[in-house]
Amino acid sequence: MDEIDVPPFFICPISLEIMKDPVTLSTGITYDRESIEKWLFSGKNTTCPVTKQVIADCELTPNHTLRRLLQSWCMLNASHGIERIPTPKPPISKAQIVKLLIDAKSPQQQIKCLDTLKSIAAENATNKRCMESSGAVEFLVSIVCNYNPTAAEESLDYEFDSIRLIDEALSTLYSLQLSEASLKNLMGKNGDFILSLTRVMQRGSYESRAYAVLLLKSMAEIADPMQLINFRPQLFIELVQVLHDQISKQASKVTLQLLVSICPWGRNKIKAAEAGVVPVLIDLLLDSSSERRACEMILTVLDAVCGCAEGRSELLKHGAGLAIVSKKILRVSQVASERAVRILLSIAKFGATSKVLQEMQQLGVVAKLCLVLQLDCGSKTKEKAREVLKLHATVWKNSPCIPTNLVSSYPA
DSSP states (O other), rough: TTTTTGGGBOOOOOTTTOOSSSSEOOOOOOEEEEHHHHHIIIIIIOOTTTTTOOOOOOOOOOOHHHHHHHHHHHTGGGGGTOOOOOOOOOOOOOHHHHHHHHHSSHHHHHHHHHHHHHHHHHHOHHHHHHHTTEEEEEEHHHHHTTTHHHHHHHHHHHHHHHHHHHHHHHHHHHTTTTOOHHHHHTSSSSTHHHHHHHHHHHSOOHHHHHHHHHHHHHHHHHHHHHHTTOOOOHHHHHHHHHHHHOOOHHHHHHHHHHHHHHHTTTTTHHHHTTTHHHHHHHHHHHHHTTHHHHHHHHHHHHHTTTTTTHHHHHHHHHHHHHHHHHHHTTSOOOOHHHHHHHHHHHHHHHSSHHHHHHHHTTTHHHHHHHHHHHHHHHHHHHHHHHHHHHHTHHHHOOOOOHHHHHHSSSSO
């Protein structure tokens, strides 16, 4: 390759490598298909890399002339170790997708259609965008929205078809890596699709429930605050159940990420508390196998939920609540320590009965906060630890529960 000069028009302007499947944008610039798809779809760019023009139509037109020239050049330079570039498989067309969807009428035909759609989507990003613009998303959503758990319980045949249909529809929908416009469209369906996903999480298979959470997270990332505030209490109940059931590590991680993003909005922290999230999160913290990032997210959700009286009450009601939150300070990360101290500050400010203050003293919470002031664990964490200790100095400062080496740290 180094011994010969490569014609510059064979080089992709983005990757600076020889093109294998040249395609031309609406701006007239030719790129290698893989490189421009990565730029447009994975990188979520909306401009031509060379001209910087906004691309209104992301359709990629195969440059057959350049490809044939490229193949001829490869054959002429075969003696230099240049391999002939194979003729690429043409991308799927909108007409092919539309015909697939029209022909899928019965459950059996729909399952066959879903298998085909999934294999088409797996080939490349262009196919995914073609499916999205050809009505595939609406087709998949309709399958999810038509899910009838009551009918599934009454008929074994229906149950088998229904479960498989839902599993395949949700996995295919998620695999499309929907554009922001499609996700906004799903969010804007008067909450109908979210209600359907909630129903799937309530009665669906483990696989369907996991994909429902993944889709909900994608939708929540582009939702506006008013849409997040309007999430129904039943959704929180099902999210908590997913955490409780430990369907998979990925499902638990995504559920925690979703709760982190939606709990601070409106009454969501109250909905989460009433759904029973606090005892489930505490039990997860008690699991010594919890990874650092998972532990940070659990404490972040607990911090948000303890911003309401219902959340603080649930934490104090749990026998290991205060102890495990305190234990995570200085043991996981600075982020985890800060979240844990924030939780204790919420308790100290709004839930500090004499019994609670005595418990915090006996469990070593006060001593741990004094230790925080002595170590390098972040200024925010120290500031909040100092605030907790100052709030109840009259009760704790001369406590025999504080080791003598930490007494000097107690703030005046």
